[in-house]
Amino acid sequence: MQQENTIKDLQLRIALYEDMRAYNSLYLLLFDGLHRFAFSIVKSREVAEEVVSDTFIKLWQKRKEILEVDNLKVYLFVMTKNFSLNHYARMNKMLHVRLEDLAVEEVIEFNNPEHMLISNEIINRIHAAIRQLPPQCRLIFQLVKEDGMKYKEVASVLGLSVLTVRNQLAIAIKKVTAALPPQYMALLQFHDRFSPS
Structure with a gap:
C-alpha cells in the first residue's frame, strides 16, 4: 500500500510539475x-x-496524459511487455508473438538474508521446481511473489482473468513447495509466504 501511494505521488508530480x-x-x-x-x-x-529505458522515455513523452492512468505500475508493466514483445518479434522476424509461446527464463532471485540460511541443496530444489513450471505459470509466480503485484494487476499486464492468475499461482506454489523436504517447511515458512492471499 505504501508503494502504491508513493507511485501515485510521483505520478502527480511528474504529470503536473514535470518533476525530474x-x-x-x-x-x-x-x-x-x-x-x-x-x-x-x-x-x-x-x-x-x-x-x-524506452518505457520510461515513452512515459516522459506522455507525462501530461498519465493523470488519467489509474494504476501506473500496471501501465508501465504493460508498456514494458509490449516493447519486449516487439523487440522479440523483430529479432526473430516473426509477425506475431504470443506471451505464452515464449520460454520464460528463471529470474527469481533468492538474495535476502533469510534465504542465505537455506542450504544450496534446498535452493537448487526450489530453482529446479520453478524452472519446471510452464512459462505462463512461472511468469505469474514471478510477478506476484517477486514483484509484489496483486492478482488483478498481473491479470491486466498479461491479459488474463484474475481467476486464471489465481489458479496458475496455486499450481506454482503447490509444485514449488512439493520440491521441499518436510523438515524444511517449518524453517522456511515458505508455504505461508508463498500462499495466495
Missing part, C-alpha cells in the same frame, strides 16, 4: 521489477535495460 526528481525516483523504484520482467521475454540483460 520524481521521474528519477519512479525509475529507481520500479526498475528492478520491470527489468526482470523484460529479461524474461528478451533473454538479454542489456536489451531488457534498453526496453525499460
Whole structure:
C-alpha cells in the first residue's frame, strides 16, 4: 500500500510539475521489477535495460496524459511487455508473438538474508521446481511473489482473468513447495509466504 501511494505521488508530480526528481525516483523504484520482467521475454540483460529505458522515455513523452492512468505500475508493466514483445518479434522476424509461446527464463532471485540460511541443496530444489513450471505459470509466480503485484494487476499486464492468475499461482506454489523436504517447511515458512492471499 505504501508503494502504491508513493507511485501515485510521483505520478502527480511528474504529470503536473514535470518533476525530474520524481521521474528519477519512479525509475529507481520500479526498475528492478520491470527489468526482470523484460529479461524474461528478451533473454538479454542489456536489451531488457534498453526496453525499460524506452518505457520510461515513452512515459516522459506522455507525462501530461498519465493523470488519467489509474494504476501506473500496471501501465508501465504493460508498456514494458509490449516493447519486449516487439523487440522479440523483430529479432526473430516473426509477425506475431504470443506471451505464452515464449520460454520464460528463471529470474527469481533468492538474495535476502533469510534465504542465505537455506542450504544450496534446498535452493537448487526450489530453482529446479520453478524452472519446471510452464512459462505462463512461472511468469505469474514471478510477478506476484517477486514483484509484489496483486492478482488483478498481473491479470491486466498479461491479459488474463484474475481467476486464471489465481489458479496458475496455486499450481506454482503447490509444485514449488512439493520440491521441499518436510523438515524444511517449518524453517522456511515458505508455504505461508508463498500462499495466495
